[in-house]
Amino acid sequence: MLTVDEAFRKFKSRLELNDKEQANASARHNEVRDYLGTKFGIERSFLTGSYKRHTKTKPLKDIDIFFVLKESESHYRSKAPATVIDDFAKALVAKYGDKAVRKQSRSVNIDFGIVADAEDNTDYRVISIDAVPAFANGDDYEIPDTDTGKWIKTNPEIHAEKAVTAHQAYSNEWKGLVRMVKYWNNNSKHGEKPVKPSFLLEVMALQCLHGGWQGRFDYEMQGFFATLADRIFDEWPDPAGLGPAISNGMDAARKQRAQTLLRAASREATLAIDHGRRGRNGEALKAWRELFGPKFPLS
Ligand SMILES: Nc1ncnc2c1ncn2[C@@H]1O[C@H](COP(=O)(O)OP(=O)(O)OP(=O)(O)O)[C@@H](O)[C@H]1O
Ligand SMILES: [Mg+2]
Structure with a gap:
């Protein structure tokens, strides 16, 4: 026994990130990045949050991806945080549908329709990601926070x-x-x-x-x-x-x-x-x- x-x-070890999951997360990252890139000026994007630090638990969901916006999008930075969240959500609904897309206070959640089984397994697939609009600010980033109605600073590194x-x-x-x-x-x-x-x-x-x-x-x-x-x-x-x-x-x-x-x-x-x-x-x-x-x- x-x-x-x-x-x-x-x-x-069951809560550790494995290669298949990382491959799926990376594929989802590319897919969402390629699509959002047709709608917004995106400087770069990266997987971050607990996923990147290996402190995310299972089943894998709400993986954070920062989308760092170009200077050409800086008009958003002078508007209320809800504006960029609304526009990200609208764009994502057009690709993923109403039911799959949910606005959150600092991100837009995209659900890929994968359901964990009774053992919390997803066949190594990511359930959802959080798309976070961001502006670079020196070594830090500024991200929208609709809870406070302010842009907040963060530094994932x-x-x-x-x-x-x-x-x-x-x-x-x-x-x-x-x-x-x-x-x-x-x-x-x-x-x-x-x-x-x-x-x-x-x-x-x-x-x-x-x-x-x-x-x-x-x-x-x-x-x-x-x-x-x-x-x-x-x-x-x-x-x-x-x-x-x-x-x-x-x-x-x-x-x-x-x-x-x-x-x-x-x-x-x-x-x-x-x-x-x-x-x-x-x-x-x-x-x-x-x-x-x-x-x-x-x-
Ligand atoms: N109040 C805050 N101020 C600055 N940065 C924050 C704040 N809250 C969260 N962050 C940053 O944003 C990242 C994403 O936030 P989130 O709430 O998804 O946490 P997480 O660490 O990814 O945990 P989870 O496993 O629940 O997704 C955090 O990992 C952290 O780097
Ligand atoms: Mg997270």
Whole structure:
């Protein structure tokens, strides 16, 4: 029978990005770029966000692509953020249809109509991408934010460097733990995601995973859930010091709900560890699977 440690290693590898998925993401990137290039002056575009940092969880969806607009499009920059979002959405509806295209506060989501199966598998295909209009500003970018009605600054390279530093300081286990907690956050049993945006979990992990890797996934996850619960009411600024606080995405009621669910997860983890300690390996595996969802293996 699978040990708990083996199960966590398998879980970790199931949440890793593989070659087929990267090929599909790249094909979708090219497809959307080639099309948007016929509608807008696009300087360059690139895959970014958690996908690029390897902190995205499965199933793969909402992969961020920045479309850096040319100087000829700078009229958008002096207009309300909703204008460029509206125009991106209109253009994308013409290709992908009404049902596939959804406006979000900083991007336009394109759904490719791929449905994950009961095991959260998509046959290595990307479910959706987030097309983000952007303007270069020195080393930073400015992107629209219809929530605040302002253009906000961001710098994906700084976020990527912070993630790499944290990962290395944690014996190269940090990104795997972030993907696991984001997988828990996506588990449909919660209904709505406990923590929103899920980027907040990664930002919190920069501080909540500290003291170095202790060698056991089960203890790491138990402690991680407990610390996240304790600190969910803190203010969490943009780690690059440019955009609005990442913790602005939740009001007090949402944070309270997140804390309750994170505490429950930490307790469930304690119970799962206890099963293992008493030699009830099968019960331990079931408890972890119940906590995380179908990608946690039972065998
Ligand atoms: N408030 C913010 N200020 C500045 N940059 C931000 C802010 N929020 C997000 N970003 C940047 O935009 C990227 C995309 O945002 P998004 O909410 O999709 O997060 P993500 O890290 O890609 O997580 P997910 O796995 O949920 O897609 C982030 O990875 C980060 O680099
Ligand atoms: Mg994203």
